[in-house]
Amino acid sequence: MHSIEAVALKTFQENLTYFEKNHKPLYEKLLILNQLIDGGLYKEHYALEYKEEGYFDILEINSNEWLYGENSIEYSKRIVDNLNLKRTGGVFKAHKYIYATEEQADYIDKSELSFHNSLWATIKIINYAQAYNGSETYMSRVHKVIFLDLGLGLHLDGVLTKLNPQVAFIQEKNLELFRLSLFVTNYKNLAQNRFVYFSIADDELSEKTTFLQFLDKGNNYNLTMKHIPFNLNYEPSLRRLQGYVLSQSYISYGYSAMLLRFIDSPHYLSQNYSFLNVNKMHSNNLLSEKPILLLFSGPSTLKNIEWVKANRHHFIVVSALSTCRLLQHNNISPDVVVHIDPGADATASLFEGIDVKEYFKNSIVLLASNVDETTVQEFERSKIHFIEQGTLYKKGFGRLSAPSVGEYSYGLFLVFGAKKIFLLGIDLALDSETLQTHGGFHVDQTQGKIDEKNASLDPSASVEYVRGNFLDQVPVLSPYKISHMQFEAFTDILKDATTSVYNLSNGAYLKGAEPLHVENYNWEQFAILDQSEIHHNLGQFFNSIGEAEFNEADKRQIKYQVSEAKKLEKIIKQFQKKKFAHVEAFLNTLSQLSWDLSDMDYKRNSDLAQVYYEYFPIILSYIFDLFNTKDLANPHKHMVQINAILVKQLLKISTLYISKLEGYVK
DSSP: OHHHHHHHHHHHHHHHHHHHHHOHHHHHHHHHHHHHHHTTOSOOSEEEEEOTTSOEEEEETTTTEESSSSOHHHHHHHHHHTOOSBSSSSEEOSSOOOOOOHHHHHHHHHSOOOTTOTTTTTHHHHHHHHTTSOTTSBBSOOOEEEEEOOTTOTTHHHHHHHHOOSEEEEEESOHHHHHHHTTTOOHHHHTTTSEEEEEESOOHHHHHHHHHHHHHTTGGGOSSEEEEESSSOOHHHHHHHHHHHHHSHHHHTOHHHHHHHHHHTHHHHHTTOOEEOOSSOOOSSHHHHSOEEEEOSSHHHHHTHHHHHHHGGGSEEEEEGGGHHHHHHTTOOOSEEEEOOOOHHHHHGGGTTOOHHHHTTTOEEEEETTOOHHHHTTSOGGGEEEEOSSOOOSTTSOOOOOSSHHHHHHHHHHHTTOSEEEEESOOOSOOTTTOBSSOTTOTTOOBOBOOTTOSSOOTTTBEEEEEBSSSSEEEEEHHHHHHHHHHHHHHHHHOOTTOEEEEOSSSBOOTTOEEOOGGGSOGGGSOOOOHHHHHHHHHHHHHHTEEOOOOHHHHHHHHHHHHHHHHHHHHHHHHHTOOOSSHHHHHHHHHHHHHHHTTTTOOSOOHHHHHHHHHHHHHHHHHHHHTTBTTOSOHHHHHHHHHHHHHHHHHHHHHHHHHHHHHHHO
8 A cells, every 4th residue: 555655646746747847837726736735725625545446536525425436447448448440439520510412512612702602612622531531431540639527537548549649638627636636647658749738627718728729739630539528527518619619710700701801802992982990099089979879689689679769869879780670660770880791692681671772861881891792782872981801902091800790890989989888789699588699670580509418519509608798697609709709809909998888788798898787877868969960970070081092002902912822823833733652742741831821931911821821721621531541442542633622722712812803903
């Protein structure tokens, strides 16, 4: 027994030394816990016990229950024995599920690029790979693994030996349990010849940061990873990790949307529409002096519509285009309308039942620069102003973008100098009672669902919970959390101490916005605004910060991007001429191509390079996964064929980009 204790203490000290040298923040957590325990300031909840049968277990002191409740060595061996290299069973995919028939793939491949057509330049590669790496096939090696809770970590060595991953993510929610594992499991040895990322007792932000670092390392192998849970209570953790996957820009926005944005944004600039300067903070204007009501399509707007009807004349009302059908039904016209969605089909339905000319006759219309032309034509040109959506073609005028129109408008009006902002309908949460996504009249109304039995949920419908504005917790969908972060970023960067923001919605808590129930405020303190005067002054203000001229400096911006794009296209054509003796050489060269086209050295300031930066994480995962298939027949043939498909897609992207931009400056 003495020798066992000595070995355990030696292992513990070696682990502390390893963490001190390699994972300093985790070491500091452990050091603090050790000091609290040694000083009698922390009451331990668990005790490490060595059983006469020759194994360790952990006793939960209060309940007198054992963590393993059996031979921990045998328990750990079963975890290892149940693992294999098959592409089913404990698989974690860091990509959305995609399926298309060959006929569908051909149609998508030959179709025109559109905002929601994310498969436009990927589906042929995806379909080719999936024809040979289906769920019944086996991998040659599992390159990345995820451990969800550890117990004493006794199974880690067996798992890592069997699967031989290059990168591992190790998560444990309980710091005290992890500390006890340090007496039994040698983490220094486990980390030999691989990259290990530890997320131990982390809050959600820290966990996300570490997990995204894990995803980034060896990201060519993100398509098919294995997750290894210690027990059956892993679904919430797995759902959370899947949410982090969805937050990545190449999934949440993607190369196709970015490409469309880059090629469409100069369209209105070249036609001398007004573009607003969002490159500086504006102040001492109409928006600084009057209360602003940002009125959007979350469930809270419909629930408070009578309050809106009674009080709208106290505010400058700013609304999303998607909210206008609800407002029109209640005889409310916004002073400013904001729209950022480039999808023509979805936008057309937003005008149903509205006499556009009459309803919007007094409204200023603020549009993202990649909104479709059909939508633009609905409005009077003199009332329209554009904001560059993630591009910088209008020299010196800046850009603004956000996942959804609610937080976009919040950031925009902070830039415009608004000092008293009230938010309603920017719930960024589901209705807590019905799980509906929006209030009335919204064309994209859907309903979330709760399924505790299934961790691999549809991200567009599966429900998570976050801090609420009025409630302790409110239900959200994963994409909403990206909007929460964007709202927080706007608060941190753009909101100053002289600006007051109030959130009137029964939705998610939004940083920088003070919760306020509509019945708990004296709205009569605000004067009733003279609508004619407001509309006149709004027009003057936006004209004063806008410019309606496609000048030579703007054209030079576009010409520079064309020049850089042609350099990238030359790299692709040089790659096209290469011949490869074996798959390893092909994959290594392909990785370098990805690096060069994505401008990872930040030498080019190229918009097209940004498109490739978002493109490669998708297609490389499928290509590398294809060649990680055990007993793949004739890999050289596959190498030649998929390389030809890839080059065709890369040139399809560059050709479209160059031709569109050149059309604006010829």
